[in-house]
Amino acid sequence: MVKKGSKSYSILYNKCPKCHRGKFWHKNNPYLNILKDNKLTNDHCNRCKFKYEIEPGFWFGAMYVSYGIAVVFLIIFGVSLVSLFKDIEILTIVSVLSILVVILAPLNHFFSRLIWINIFVDYIDSN
Ligand SMILES: [Zn+2]
Numbered sequence: 001m002v003k004k005g006s007k008s009y010s011i012l013y014n015k016c017p018k019c020h021r022g023k024f025w026h027k028n029n030p031y032l033n034i035l036k037d038n039k040l041t042n043d044h045c046n047r048c049k050f051k052y053e054i055e056p057g058f059w060f061g062a063m064y065v066s067y068g069i070a071v072v073f074l075i076i077f078g079v080s081l082v083s084l085f086k087d088i089e090i091l092t093i094v095s096v097l098s099i100l101v102v103i104l105a106p107l108n109h110f111f112s113r114l115i116w117i118n119i120f121v122d123y124i125d126s127n
Pocket of ligand 1: 016017018019020021022045046047048049050
């Protein structure tokens, strides 16, 4: 159980990093945010009015987090594929991993922004 007030709470429950009450993304499902709404994060918290884009270009930094998540994912699944299927071809591995990265891109995008903003914004208990 992740406690309110921790960065993990904000990241896992899609909450505003400052108040942990308002939603960061419109929906909790990463695929619905991108496929249905065609809108990214909320501009600001609907509870504490904290503006999420702290400065222009703030979200470019989330790409580094996204890259890190993708690399860790590729290493884990790549090694798993090689150890599960001993005589698998490299082209098959690359193809499977490429398809998985594309399918999981909305999930990666969802969490990379939440992780990125939680690096810079601390929880303030206003209750
Ligand atoms: Zn808030």
